[in-house]
Amino acid sequence: MRDRPIDRDRSIDIDQLFHALGDRTRRAILDQLVDRPMTVSGLAEPLGITVTAVMQHLQILEEARLVHTEKLGRVRSCRIETAGFRALEQWIRDHRTAWEKKLDRLGRLLAEEDAGRN
Amino acid sequence: MRDRPIDRDRSIDIDQLFHALGDRTRRAILDQLVDRPMTVSGLAEPLGITVTAVMQHLQILEEARLVHTEKLGRVRSCRIETAGFRALEQWIRDHRTAWEKKLDRLGRLLAEEDAGRN
DNA sequence: ACAATAGTCAAGTGAAAACTTCAGTGTTTT
DNA sequence: AAAACACTGAAGTTTTCACTTGACTATTGT
Incomplete structure (x- = not known):
């Protein structure tokens, strides 16, 4: 993993966000980082996979x-980042309210239909 | 897809939830269902994939x-279900607050350390 | 009854993606 | 300076997974 900088101003791609969270191992990595920042090999050990695999994740x-990493000397320190989580939360809020509106509308329609029948 | 009933009381598996949402096509299916309940072939057409593929999704x-389906006669009707979304929202809330607490704690520690230095 | 419709099943294909190996590179310790 | 350490890169293997095909079942329309 070259230390090419990540464009922090780019709007978050919901597609790669879901893809990132759609993997068991990556969520395990997040769970480890919730407690404290960790090194790459520190993350790899309890997962039982190679350091290289962790790097790819x-x-x-x-x-x-979802994560921010920074290399100091020969160790790379990894910690949770908030931006991804926030974007995800927003997506869910948007989608939930969207279909809640539709369901409300459908509910009213059915109620009117019912009323008209009598 | 045999019509084996889904255990509606089973607690939602966050793993299959993320996996379900981690696919572009499945999210497109959800988007279609936000507007109205649809049939399997109705979902398949705009996606340009086979009915079988939609069934698998x-x-x-x-x-x-995330969806509930019901077969009436020869037609299977599909609609959004709320439970999955709610579980997901909860998961994110839990995780976000969890690491926000840790970050707060870390922040305080650093502040104290700083204060002790002077 | 016959055909058309709507979905189901089993099995297979192909491509993406997770993971490995192994040979580096730069950094710290001794 | 040399060894140990912590990662990096390229390339290969293996597994997972979306999607298809084609044969089949059950329901509805004519």
């Missing part, structure tokens, strides 16, 4: 803005 | 409690 998590 | 969405 980190790349995906970082692009989804 | 529906199976996954149904297990994640």
Whole structure:
């Protein structure tokens, strides 16, 4: 993983966000990072996978803005980032209210239909 | 897709929930269902995939409690279900607050450390 | 009854993606 | 300076997964 900087101003892609969270191992990584920042090998050990594999996951998590990593000397420190979570929360709110509106409308329609029948 | 009943009392598996939402096509299906209940072939047409493929997606969405389907005669009607979305929202809330607490704690520690230095 | 419709099933294909190996690179310790 | 450490990169393997095909079942329309 080259240390190419991630464009922090890019709007978060909901597609890669869901993809990032759609993997068991990546969510396990997030769970570890909830407690404290960790190194790459520190993350790898309890997962029972290679350091390289963790690096690949980190790349995906970082692009989804769920994790931020920074290399100091020879160790890379990884920690949770808020942006991804916020974007996800927003997406769900939007979608939930969208179909709640529709369901309300449908409910009213059915009620009117019922009333007309009598 | 056999009509084996889905255990509606089973607590929602966050793993299959994320996996369900991690696919572009399945989210497109959800978007279609936001507007109105639809049939399997009705969903398939605008997606440009086979009815069989849609069935497979529906199976996954149904297990994640994001949609509910019901077969009447030869037609299967599909509609959004709320349970999955609610579980997801809860998960995010839990996780966000969890690490927000940790970050707060870390912040205080650093502040104290700073204060002690002077 | 016959055809058309709507979905179901089993099995297979192909591509994406998770993971590995192994040979580097730069950094810290001794 | 040399060894140990922590990662990085490229390339390969294996697994997962979306999607298809084609044969089949059950329901509805003529």
